[in-house]
Amino acid sequence: xxxxxxxxxxxxxxxxxxxMALETLLTRKGIVESAALDExxxxxxxxxxxxNGAAVVAxxxxxxxxxxxxxxxxxxxxGSMGFTGRQGEHMMAxxxxxxxxxxxxxxxxxxxxxxxxxxxxxxxxSMPYRAxxxxxxRAVLAEFGVTLPEETAVRVWDSTAEMRYLVIPMxxxxxxxxxxxxxxxxxxxxxxxxxxxxxxxxxx
Amino acid sequence: MNGPHDIGGAHGFGPVAxxxxxxxxxxxAEGWEARAMAITVAAGFGGHWTIDEGRFAREDRTPLxxxxxxxxxxxxxxxTRLLAERGLVTEDELAGGPVRNDTVPPNRCLPAxxxxxxxxxGGPVDRDPQGREPVYRPGDVVRTKNLQPRGHTRLPAxxxxxxxxxxxxxxxxxxxxxxxxxxxxxxxxxxTVVFDAGTLxxxxxxNPADEVxxxxxxxxxxxx
Numbered sequence: 001x002x003x004x005x006x007x008x009x010x011x012x013x014x015x016x017x018x019x020m021a022l023e024t025l026l027t028r029k030g031i032v033e034s035a036a037l038d039e040x041x042x043x044x045x046x047x048x049x050x051x052n053g054a055a056v057v058a059x060x061x062x063x064x065x066x067x068x069x070x071x072x073x074x075x076x077x078x079g080s081m082g083f084t085g086r087q088g089e090h091m092m093a094x095x096x097x098x099x100x101x102x103x104x105x106x107x108x109x110x111x112x113x114x115x116x117x118x119x120x121x122x123x124x125x126s127m128p129y130r131a132x133x134x135x136x137x138r139a140v141l142a143e144f145g146v147t148l149p150e151e152t153a154v155r156v157w158d159s160t161a162e163m164r165y166l167v168i169p170m171x172x173x174x175x176x177x178x179x180x181x182x183x184x185x186x187x188x189x190x191x192x193x194x195x196x197x198x199x200x201x202x203x204x
Numbered sequence: 205m206n207g208p209h210d211i212g213g214a215h216g217f218g219p220v221a222x223x224x225x226x227x228x229x230x231x232x233a234e235g236w237e238a239r240a241m242a243i244t245v246a247a248g249f250g251g252h253w254t255i256d257e258g259r260f261a262r263e264d265r266t267p268l269x270x271x272x273x274x275x276x277x278x279x280x281x282x283x284t285r286l287l288a289e290r291g292l293v294t295e296d297e298l299a300g301g302p303v304r305n306d307t308v309p310p311n312r313c314l315p316a317x318x319x320x321x322x323x324x325x326g327g328p329v330d331r332d333p334q335g336r337e338p339v340y341r342p343g344d345v346v347r348t349k350n351l352q353p354r355g356h357t358r359l360p361a362x363x364x365x366x367x368x369x370x371x372x373x374x375x376x377x378x379x380x381x382x383x384x385x386x387x388x389x390x391x392x393x394x395x396t397v398v399f400d401a402g403t404l405x406x407x408x409x410x411n412p413a414d415e416v417x418x419x420x421x422x423x424x425x426x427x428x
Contacts, residue, residue: 012232012233012236015233015236015277016235016236018236018280019236019239019240019243019280020236020239021300022243022280022283022284022298023239023243025293025297025298025303026243026247026287026293028303029292029293029297029303029307029310030309030310030313031247031250031287031292031293031310031313032243032246032247032313032314033246033313033314033315033316035315035316036242036246036314036315036316036318036319037239037242037243037246038242038316039316039319039320040241040242040245040246040319040323041238041239041241041242043319043320043323044228044241048323084324084325084326085323085324085325085326086245086322086323086324086325086326086327087326088326089326089327089328089329089330090328090329090330090374090375090377092372092374105212107210107211107212107213107360107362108209108210108212108259108263108358108360109209109259109262109263110275115326118228119228119241120228121222121225121226121227121228122225122226122227122228122229122230122275123220123221123222123225123226125275126217126220126225126275127211127217127271128217128218128219128220128221129220130211130212131211131212131213131214131215131217132217132220134212134213134362134404134416135212135213135362135404135405135410136410137410137414138410138411138414139410140220143219143220143221143222144220144222150411153411153413153414153415154411154414154415155398155414155415155416155417156414156415156416156417157396157417158212158360158363158416158417158418158419159419160358160359160360160418160419160420161358161374161377161380161394161419161420161421162255162329162377162378163374163394163396163419190222195222
């Protein structure tokens with residue numbers, strides 16, 4: 001796969017030049033504005049990312065009414081925290097339990113809940129993850145260092161429409177009395193995709 | 205379409221190697237990939253194509269091309285195809301020729317100040333069912349149809365002609381198969397359908413009691 005080998009300099013320079021030329025053309029034709037491109041990139045580098053989702057999870061762990069709302073209408077509950085919009089228009093929260101571990105993939109492209117997790121990592125968009133997550137989720141989880149008990153069933157959610165799924169990981173033991181902010185620090189991006197678990201307090 | 209993008213369950217792609225591919229962009233290509241992402245998002249704001257027409261433009265390729273282009277290479281190839289098909293730019297302009305003034309004007313151009321509101325608004329796809337009721341209820345047993353259209357579909361090959369059950373009724377949503385042809389009015393009830401792993405993967409399922417769900421519009425399904 002292309003991402004499995006380092007891009008050599010000529011290929012990189014070629015792509016850089018092609019994209020610069022396209023931006024110049026589209027700017028001159030009034031189709032895009034460079035300052036808006038800067039703003040889009042900046043938004044997903046600094047403002048919209050997994051901290052949004054972690055705040056949702058920590059609140060779900062500590063606020064039973066919010067948890068119920070999240071279960072009934074995740075779009076509204078998450079929207080009430082200010083996390084709305086592109087690739088998060090229709091949200092569903094799926095809750096991990098000792099009986100069921102949830103994991104999210106998009107086999108056909110790369111659908112991902114941008115409003116709560118930001119842009120997807122390269123591995124999520126990669127052919128190996130897309131091909132294998134539905135067929136052998138436990139083998140994939142092992143590559144992330146996650147081994148589930150046999151009695152925990154795995155449910156893999158293939159995002160084939162405009163529903164976007166946020167996994168609510170199980171709250172780790174030994175976190176009683178921790179603040180919501182401290183709890184959010186235990187919630188990793190991968191734990192909200194279902195390829196990881198929330199961190200134990202001593203590991204955070 | 206039975207295209208190169210539809211790879212759920214395929215063998216031969218190797219390990220995921222998450223640690224080596226943890227960033228948003230490929231290592232060393234961050235500059236142009238970020239720019240390609242932003243140009244695609246900004247140009248999409250013009251409204252000259254639906255999200256589904258965009259997806260079809262990405263997947264309607266030879267397997268060789270699809271797998272060689274790389275993720276954002278596919279985005280760029282789809283974007284330039286759509287811009288040219290809609291007459292917003294010409295092939296000659298894309299190849300570096302002189303900029304013309306007789307091309308189709310953009311509906312709108314996203315200004316920097318509008319980026320925040322535009323991203324926060326997104327593009328909801330739920331529509332008014334106008335009295336149409338969902339045919340299926342949670343718990344109903346359904347079979348996916350063996351649909352193999354030449355055009356865009358979101359029914360993955362691995363989930364065709366399989367028996368599952370309705371897990372959730374998700375709403376009345378724009379129908380991707382028709383939206384990919386430019387029909388912005390077509391909408392159908394959307395369901396989450398759950399399959400047992402053993403139904404999908406047979407005797408080699410990792411754990412037959414594990415489950416896979418996918419989201420299916422009503423025309424993908426029939427009652428068992």
